Amino acid sequence: MDTDTILSFEHVNAGYGRVQILNDLSFEMKRGEVYGVIGPNGCGKTTMFNALIGLIIPTKGKIAYDGHDVTKTNAAARCKLGIGRTYQVPRPFEGMSVFENVLVASVHGAGHSEKDGRRVALEALKLTELYEKREIRAGELTLLDRKRLEIARALGTEPKLLLLDEVAAGLTEAEVQDVMKMVANLKAAGYSIIWIEHVIQTMVESTDTLMCMSEGHNLLVGEPLEVMNSKLVEEVYLGVEEDE
Numbered sequence: 430m431d432t433d434t435i436l437s438f439e440h441v442n443a444g445y446g447r448v449q450i451l452n453d454l455s456f457e458m459k460r461g462e463v464y465g466v467i468g469p470n471g472c473g474k475t476t477m478f479n480a481l482i483g484l485i486i487p488t489k490g491k492i493a494y495d496g497h498d499v500t501k502t503n504a505a506a507r508c509k510l511g512i513g514r515t516y517q518v519p520r521p522f523e524g525m526s527v528f529e530n531v532l533v534a535s536v537h538g539a540g541h542s543e544k545d546g547r548r549v550a551l552e553a554l555k556l557t558e559l560y561e562k563r564e565i566r567a568g569e570l571t572l573l574d575r576k577r578l579e580i581a582r583a584l585g586t587e588p589k590l591l592l593l594d595e596v597a598a599g600l601t602e603a604e605v606q607d608v609m610k611m612v613a614n615l616k617a618a619g620y621s622i623i624w625i626e627h628v629i630q631t632m633v634e635s636t637d638t639l640m641c642m643s644e645g646h647n648l649l650v651g652e653p654l655e656v657m658n659s660k661l662v663e664e665v666y667l668g669v670e671e672d673e
């Protein structure tokens with residue numbers, strides 16, 4: 430793995446029990462880039478995240494992250510190495526304040542002392558523009574702010590690689606623009622970001638590299654607009670969307 434590469438999947442097979450979902454998946458991501466992942470429903474995008482954070486262990490192949498072979502490393506150790514994820518459906522502790530939610534991630538997720546955890550949590554809240562709302566109960570937040578909180582909680586673990594799972598889903602166009610600005614700020618702050626999304630325009634405008642997955646493998650990867658305009662992608666992805 431060259432030092433520019435933060436993440437690589439090499440011929441990975443993985444799934445749930447006997448059901449194999451990832452099927453010889455290979456790709457490589459550069460440090461500091463926003464790497465988009467698209468593909469039809471059920472093609473294995475979230476499963477790829479699950480394999481990346483250590484929720485499921487590959488039956489074949491290798492996952493290398495930041496100079497480490499993490500193929501069989503457990504989830505807690507990967508979190509400590511700097512892999513932080515968000516979930517498709519935000520699930521904060523509703524009764525806790527915004528700040529407390531991020532503090533919990535920082536202290537219990539990343540193992541920071543309370544003092545360091547507070548510092549990291551406040552930085553995460555500033556980066557996600559939630560600082561002014563830090564005392565509000567998480568259950569009272571709008572969907573956009575819940576998405577921000579989901580990202581802040583991931584940042585609370587001090588990741589180098591941030592995994593975003595459909596953070597734009599369910600938002601208005603104006604809100605999606607806010608998310609795109611936030612992702613651009615996170616990139617500028619030095620995070621490497623891997624971003625699953627169905628909102629195609631977002632992917633074209635906000636990512637440096639785009640991969641389209643199909644049936645658990647890498648169908649096409651490249652410059653976002655080229656990937657989106659390719660016939661191959663149109664057939665497996667847009668074709669499926671239109672039929673739904």
Ligand SMILES: Nc1ncnc2c1ncn2[C@@H]1O[C@H](COP(=O)(O)OP(=O)(O)OP(=O)(O)O)[C@@H](O)[C@H]1O
Pocket residue numbers: 445448450468469470471472473474475476477
């Ligand atoms: N815990 C699980 N146990 C068994 N099968 C699962 C589990 N989670 C997901 N699957 C199956 O794995 C396949 C891939 O799902 P996955 O969520 O990775 O797809 P996806 O590309 O993220 O889809 P979407 O765009 O709809 O979120 C689907 O057929 C799904 O039903």
